[in-house]
Amino acid sequence: MTIAxxxxxxxxxxxxxxxxxxxxxxxALVFSRRGYNIESLVVxxxxxxxxxxxxxxxxxxxxxxxxxxxxxxxxxxxxxxKLIDVVTAIDHTGQAVIESEITLAKCRAxxxxxxxxxxxxxxxxAKVVDYGAxxxxxxxxxxxxxxxxxxxxxxxxxxxxxxxxxxLMARGLADT
Amino acid sequence: xxxxKTTGGEKVIQCLxxxxxxxxxxxxxxxxxxxxxxxxxxxxxxxxxxxxxxATHMADGYARATGKPGVVLVTSGPGxxxxxxxxxxxxxxxxxxxxxxxxxxxxxxxxxxFQEADVTGITYPVVKHxxxxxxxxxxxxxxxxxxxIATTGRPGPVLIDLPKDITQGPCDAPFVDTVDLPGYHxxxxxxxxxxxxxxxxxxxxxxxxxxxxxxxxxxxxxxxIMQLAEKLGAPxxxxxxxxxxxxxxxxxxLGMLGMxxxxxxxxxxxxxxxxxxxxxxxxxxxxxxxxxxxxxAIKLHIDIDPAEFNxxxxxxxxxxxxxxxxxxxxxxxxxxxxxxxxxxxxxxxxKQYPLKYPKKGGLRAQHVLxxxxxxxxxxxxxxxxxxxHQMWAAQFCLTTKNRHWISSGGAGTMGFGFPSAIGAAMATxxxxxxxxxxxxxxxxxxxxxxxxxxxxxxxILVINNRYLGMIRQWQELFFDNRKSGCDLExxxxxxxxxxxxxxxxxxxxxxxxxxxxxxxxMAYNDGPxxxxxxxxxxxxxxxxxxxxxxxxxxxxxxxKYRMEKPTGST
Numbered sequence: 001m002t003i004a005x006x007x008x009x010x011x012x013x014x015x016x017x018x019x020x021x022x023x024x025x026x027x028a029l030v031f032s033r034r035g036y037n038i039e040s041l042v043v044x045x046x047x048x049x050x051x052x053x054x055x056x057x058x059x060x061x062x063x064x065x066x067x068x069x070x071x072x073x074x075x076x077x078x079x080x081x082k083l084i085d086v087v088t089a090i091d092h093t094g095q096a097v098i099e100s101e102i103t104l105a106k107c108r109a110x111x112x113x114x115x116x117x118x119x120x121x122x123x124x125x126a127k128v129v130d131y132g133a134x135x136x137x138x139x140x141x142x143x144x145x146x147x148x149x150x151x152x153x154x155x156x157x158x159x160x161x162x163x164x165x166x167x168l169m170a171r172g173l174a175d176t
Numbered sequence: 177x178x179x180x181k182t183t184g185g186e187k188v189i190q191c192l193x194x195x196x197x198x199x200x201x202x203x204x205x206x207x208x209x210x211x212x213x214x215x216x217x218x219x220x221x222x223x224x225x226x227x228x229x230x231a232t233h234m235a236d237g238y239a240r241a242t243g244k245p246g247v248v249l250v251t252s253g254p255g256x257x258x259x260x261x262x263x264x265x266x267x268x269x270x271x272x273x274x275x276x277x278x279x280x281x282x283x284x285x286x287x288x289x290f291q292e293a294d295v296t297g298i299t300y301p302v303v304k305h306x307x308x309x310x311x312x313x314x315x316x317x318x319x320x321x322x323x324x325i326a327t328t329g330r331p332g333p334v335l336i337d338l339p340k341d342i343t344q345g346p347c348d349a350p351f352v353d354t355v356d357l358p359g360y361h362x363x364x365x366x367x368x369x370x371x372x373x374x375x376x377x378x379x380x381x382x383x384x385x386x387x388x389x390x391x392x393x394x395x396x397x398x399x400x401i402m403q404l405a406e407k408l409g410a411p412x413x414x415x416x417x418x419x420x421x422x423x424x425x426x427x428x429x430l431g432m433l434g435m436x437x438x439x440x441x442x443x444x445x446x447x448x449x450x451x452x453x454x455x456x457x458x459x460x461x462x463x464x465x466x467x468x469x470x471x472x473a474i475k476l477h478i479d480i481d482p483a484e485f486n487x488x489x490x491x492x493x494x495x496x497x498x499x500x501x502x503x504x505x506x507x508x509x510x511x512x513x514x515x516x517x518x519x520x521x522x523x524x525x526x527k528q529y530p531l532k533y534p535k536k537g538g539l540r541a542q543h544v545l546x547x548x549x550x551x552x553x554x555x556x557x558x559x560x561x562x563x564x565h566q567m568w569a570a571q572f573c574l575t576t577k578n579r580h581w582i583s584s585g586g587a588g589t590m591g592f593g594f595p596s597a598i599g600a601a602m603a604t605x606x607x608x609x610x611x612x613x614x615x616x617x618x619x620x621x622x623x624x625x626x627x628x629x630x631x632x633x634x635x636i637l638v639i640n641n642r643y644l645g646m647i648r649q650w651q652e653l654f655f656d657n658r659k660s661g662c663d664l665e666x667x668x669x670x671x672x673x674x675x676x677x678x679x680x681x682x683x684x685x686x687x688x689x690x691x692x693x694x695x696x697x698m699a700y701n702d703g704p705x706x707x708x709x710x711x712x713x714x715x716x717x718x719x720x721x722x723x724x725x726x727x728x729x730x731x732x733x734x735x736k737y738r739m740e741k742p743t744g745s746t
Contacts, residue, residue, distance in 0.1 A: 022296060033301065057356070081359075082481070085359055
């Protein structure tokens, strides 16, 4: 009998960082130095946050999903905030947030399988973005659990797969 | 006639002048030439060292002795990589430093140019922050930010990579006087709620201990801490880097705690009911086995870096702020509990476990250092290298003034002692003793040339046991005395070596000669001198709490039983 050991919980941290060269490397080093694992990382520019004056400064938002226990996580957040280029780092795990990620899945779609694949796509509101003689590419957006379920069902046919990583935003007027 | 434009290199130097820099420790090279050229017309003094590592440690010693950042100027590639050890040393001990590196021209970045290295990439983990300047117009802002970051909050080293085309080309950007760093906050005073909670704990403690670290030195918190100790009736212990914040000869001072601290300091910590860390970070040299460290005591933590809270120890109250300001705010809030019984215990431990060393059987390092302390050492700055001599110096050289003790703690960098003494002596003009071992001294002794040229009042005390003593001690105690890589055969004649650099030197061979030679060295302040003490070859530092062990495992002499290998870090 195998005993299932719970995987360490996943946490998602949202950072507002100054858009300076090297900020991504410095952030990643916080994780690698202590052996913490980054599951996914998404970063892209945002408009200057209204809290920080019109100095011409550009900022980026970084969303990092990592695994670790609460003690570890507290240290991760503090070490990230210690970086000069990190303005804020907030752990949103278990809070009221909207989460989203996108996946592109290339599936081998011989004629006899095509119906099954397209039915799965329809049920998950995935869109066909490439329709070829032997393959299709499906694009699906939504919460990570939905994407996980979608890909599990498609597993028999998937040739190539890419996921964008999770982005999130706090609900209402709360700061992300 | 065309007006001469300011070059980027000149701008860099002018920015440093505006910050009040009076000396730069450097080593030249092709990529840094425009900056070296600019130095000729500046009132900033250039000290040409003999190795870039020496430059970083000199700047470090300068900074520890004064609180002002030390400034280093090196060239690209190997010049810059030679500063990595010095950067680590400064980062681990929170020392403000600015390291300027020449770099290849911007079009050649990343193309394996001559003497090019990805310096910012290599140094990310060993700096507080770093910059690669790709636009000359950024120079004034970068210099201002770098200075601000290095000197505020928890100080640290900042590296600035300066490509040659940037420093050679024009720079007409105006100087800046403010910084805009949205991601950087400097704690000041602690929050009132936390202060009230901490004061409540402190007022109830019958067996409190004040555990003082480098943060107290940096913020000059000594007087406030002494007042707090007085009010609480509490003893004071300090870390290696906390030496000097409070005068170690005060009656309520128990000396250094930790792996090689005094037995009575460690007992006080083990049996206290409250320990408050003031600018200290619960380092593994102090705590030993965490699961047995102060298990029943209330723990309070004062630190300017919030990332230190809950990193090693979960305190009952964390107070984020400048050590001096926080302690000053605590004093009016606390009331004294009765600590007479506590002091009875402490006094008994002091009598039972005094620091001691064998008086017979040859010249001992402890004896030489004891005499250094008694013959005027407390008026001098004392720097050390790393090893047994460092621990003995910490035990026997009492530090009574702030910033009079300079030693590499977090990184434990051998070769630090001598160049840091040069920097400290140049910064303060005070006579400076540097206590080094024969191992560490050989790592940076090329700076004898620098010391002689600058005529610094540095007195080099070489504790020569012809071994890497601390390694030999561990091998004797934990590895069945199997010696490996600790025998320093081939040591030079240090007297002849010093004299080859034009430095006067004398040797101590017998205990009877110690006072005579030490007094000679104390009296000579027109330049460096070297004193070599040929001490017994095999001697051990006690007390000792092996790495990862608890205070109950502390040994005050070599045990008869075989010891297990330590499980802690190093």
